[in-house]
Amino acid sequence: MQAFTTLTGLVAPLDRVNVDTDQIIPKQFLKTIKRTGLREGLFFDWKKKKDGSPDQEFFLNQPRYQSATILLTRDNFGCGSSREHAPWALLDQGFRCVIAPSFADIFYNNCFQNGILPVVLKSDEVLSVMKEVLGKEGYQLTVDLGNQTVTTPGGTTYRFDIDPFRKDCLYRGLDSIGLTLQHEPAITAYETRRKTEAPWLFADLRP
Amino acid sequence: MAGTTLFDKIWESHVVRAEPDGTTLLYIDRQLVHEVTSPQAFEGLKIAGRRPRRPAATLAVPDHNVPTTDRTLAIADPISAKQIQTLEENCRDFGITLFSMNDIRQGVVHVIGPEQGFTLPGTTIVCGDSHTSTHGAFGALAFGIGTSEVEHVLVTQCLVQNRPKTMEIRVDGTLPDRCSAKDIILAIIGKIGTAGGTGYVIEFTGSAIRALSMEGRMTLCNMSIEGGARAGMVAPDDKTIAYIQGRPLAPKGDLFEDAVRAWQQLKTDSNARYDATVTLRAEDIAPQVSWGTSPGMVTGVDQNVPDPRTMSDEKTKHATERALEYMGLSPNMPITDIQIDKVFIGSCTNARIEDLRLAASFAKGKKVAKTVHAMVVPGSGLVKQQAEAEGLDRVFREAGFEWREAGCSMCLAMNADVLQPGERCASTSNRNFEGRQGAGGRTHLVSPAMAVAAAVEGHFVDIRNWN
Numbered sequence: 001m002q003a004f005t006t007l008t009g010l011v012a013p014l015d016r017v018n019v020d021t022d023q024i025i026p027k028q029f030l031k032t033i034k035r036t037g038l039r040e041g042l043f044f045d046w047k048k049k050k051d052g053s054p055d056q057e058f059f060l061n062q063p064r065y066q067s068a069t070i071l072l073t074r075d076n077f078g079c080g081s082s083r084e085h086a087p088w089a090l091l092d093q094g095f096r097c098v099i100a101p102s103f104a105d106i107f108y109n110n111c112f113q114n115g116i117l118p119v120v121l122k123s124d125e126v127l128s129v130m131k132e133v134l135g136k137e138g139y140q141l142t143v144d145l146g147n148q149t150v151t152t153p154g155g156t157t158y159r160f161d162i163d164p165f166r167k168d169c170l171y172r173g174l175d176s177i178g179l180t181l182q183h184e185p186a187i188t189a190y191e192t193r194r195k196t197e198a199p200w201l202f203a204d205l206r207p
Numbered sequence: 208m209a210g211t212t213l214f215d216k217i218w219e220s221h222v223v224r225a226e227p228d229g230t231t232l233l234y235i236d237r238q239l240v241h242e243v244t245s246p247q248a249f250e251g252l253k254i255a256g257r258r259p260r261r262p263a264a265t266l267a268v269p270d271h272n273v274p275t276t277d278r279t280l281a282i283a284d285p286i287s288a289k290q291i292q293t294l295e296e297n298c299r300d301f302g303i304t305l306f307s308m309n310d311i312r313q314g315v316v317h318v319i320g321p322e323q324g325f326t327l328p329g330t331t332i333v334c335g336d337s338h339t340s341t342h343g344a345f346g347a348l349a350f351g352i353g354t355s356e357v358e359h360v361l362v363t364q365c366l367v368q369n370r371p372k373t374m375e376i377r378v379d380g381t382l383p384d385r386c387s388a389k390d391i392i393l394a395i396i397g398k399i400g401t402a403g404g405t406g407y408v409i410e411f412t413g414s415a416i417r418a419l420s421m422e423g424r425m426t427l428c429n430m431s432i433e434g435g436a437r438a439g440m441v442a443p444d445d446k447t448i449a450y451i452q453g454r455p456l457a458p459k460g461d462l463f464e465d466a467v468r469a470w471q472q473l474k475t476d477s478n479a480r481y482d483a484t485v486t487l488r489a490e491d492i493a494p495q496v497s498w499g500t501s502p503g504m505v506t507g508v509d510q511n512v513p514d515p516r517t518m519s520d521e522k523t524k525h526a527t528e529r530a531l532e533y534m535g536l537s538p539n540m541p542i543t544d545i546q547i548d549k550v551f552i553g554s555c556t557n558a559r560i561e562d563l564r565l566a567a568s569f570a571k572g573k574k575v576a577k578t579v580h581a582m583v584v585p586g587s588g589l590v591k592q593q594a595e596a597e598g599l600d601r602v603f604r605e606a607g608f609e610w611r612e613a614g615c616s617m618c619l620a621m622n623a624d625v626l627q628p629g630e631r632c633a634s635t636s637n638r639n640f641e642g643r644q645g646a647g648g649r650t651h652l653v654s655p656a657m658a659v660a661a662a663v664e665g666h667f668v669d670i671r672n673w674n
Contacts, residue, residue: 016529017522018401018501022640027621031272031286033246033293035354045642050628075522076402079435080640081619082337083244084353105371105405105437106337106351113355163369165230176355177257180363183224183232187260187365190223190234197220200458200466201236201330205263206304 003173009069020080078107210476244335248358275611314587317555324454343440344424380489388423389654393495404436415489499530514538553584557635575607576665
């Protein structure tokens with residue numbers, strides 16, 4: 001997994017609440033057996049008008065946001081389906097950071113598995129930055145994971161919270177499975193104890 | 208000493224180790240796998256040269272892509288076929304039990320887990336699918352995960368987790384006649400909102416919950432995720448134990464007796480504290496119909512479509528305007544004036560035998576309206592077999608419903624069962640997101656009884672006084 005330390009990048013605004021993962025990437029793109037190449041599916045239905053032509057109002061179709069690496073959005077981003085195709089598609093488009101007042105739990109977890117930093121800022125902070133982004137072409141933010149800050153071009157700095165363990169894993173780009181495998185003796189000890197406490201959980205499950 | 212909740216007891220008994228900040232390595236007893244969210248996990252295993260730690264603790268089934276029409280024909284969509292074939296190859300390569308498409312035990316992953324006795328009280332259960340919360344109906348801690356975590360569980364039988372908070376949702380009293388678990392959970396989501404449960408595990412309590420069958424409890428827990436909670440649960444009781452006993456993968460003999468003794472201890476202590484509590488009165492719950500593009504946009508069938516002009520909160524107002532535009536509805540129109548084109552009875556929410564019995568009892572002797580296309584998709588091959596043994600398929604067919612093979616079908620329309628743009632569907636599924644049942648399609652979430660009545664009348668009706 002790619003490490004995340006600091007990122008200074010162009011910000012794209014998605015001014016909607018409750019953006020669900022069906023919108024981030026619709027079902028027809030879930031038939032793939034790969035993690036890559038999902039950019040085409042990102043916000044697929046929102047990129048088009050009813051007649052199928054590109055909707056120039058939608059941010060992803062606007063030239064000014066083409067090289068954005070930070071997505072700024074509203075409450076409860078990533079709700080609904082657990083599909084990890086959502087962060088894969090965001091990553092494929094070039095996003096490394098999503099900023100919102102709140103995230104759905106599964107999406108939030110999935111980001112960390114893919115080197116994407118989800119940042120929770122207060123609602124009024126997001127609204128204030130949203131206004132600035134919409135008002136100024138080329139608007140960039142600096143996201144500093146080490147110091148847990150987001151800094152605007154005007155020098156305003158917002159602090160965000162993150163669990164220390166998750167932060168460390170993302171900061172160093174650690175392989176989560178490899179990390180757990182270091183605790184193999186603890187897993188074996190747990191299983192040994194559990195086999196006497198709850199032996200029915202270890203009965204042969206093959207039908 | 209302060210008591211502990213049902214959630215606390217299950218969590219504590221699965222801690223392998225904890226980091227200084229509380230991040231926990233949690234042991235996972237059971238994993239369910241389907242074709243859509245697993246290929247990249249198995250690919251990860253192959254690339255890293257890793258093997259599953261306990262292949263026998265995993266059960267796999269294709270459900271999202273499978274056709275619900277004649278299974279003797281090849282799958283028309285080659286990409287769907289490839290995904291199902293990939294699951295078969297991966298299960299063979301890694302020694303994982305698979306119920307293949309033509310196995311009578313095949314079905315929606317959250318229907319077959321309980322049906323086979325794979326789902327047990329006090330266990331941790333995961334699946335790369337957000338509706339894994341369904342299994343919480345048995346007093347299990349069951350939640351959806353991403354594909355990277357599917358891989359993590361295959362290799363280590365553990366997950367790295369942060370301890371969620373606990374929320375009690377208490378529903379006391381008696382439901383109005385013909386109202387069901389689906390109406391309870393829709394009313395709850397309407398009350399707490401789609402993010403109301405974010406960061407929480409919900410325990411459903413109260414006399415109206417105790418009165419529900421296991422099927423009803425599964426419907427309830429299934430949609431916990433629609434309220435933002437990764438997991439919902441109901442403490443096990445005699446109904447739970449009776450449901451499990453004798454199922455193919457359930458413990459047998461002395462092991463079963465030992466398990467039952469442990470399961471009887473699985474309940475929240477009277478002096479335990481939840482981090483939040485929400486209460487509803489069952490008597491106040493009318494048959495629910497969603498009108499918008501998020502499960503929280505829901506109201507009683509006797510109400511009107513809301514009017515965004517009366518809303519003071521800018522965020523809610525804007526979201527409502529957008530939803531009404533997408534749904535093609537006018538503010539203040541009565542819910543019962545909404546005309547529908549399609550009816551879908553199925554999904555991991557409402558496609559178990561009890562749902563089909565209830566739906567058939569309302570469909571008996573009736574005819575689907577000429578303007579409506581209606582289909583019934585059983586939750587599993589075994590549910591279908593049982594329904595046919597009881598003659599339910601005949602009731603549905605005679606009323607003009609199509610009777611299909613088991614699968615996820617039009618809940619998310621990954622197979623050929625898709626809404627056309629602008630089509631309006633009364634659906635017993637769990638999500639009414641934009642395009643969920645097909646690009647441009649419009650979904651109204653309802654109970655099976657409400658879906659049947661809508662199919663017959665061509666528009667929503669109040670099931671409480673329908674005859």
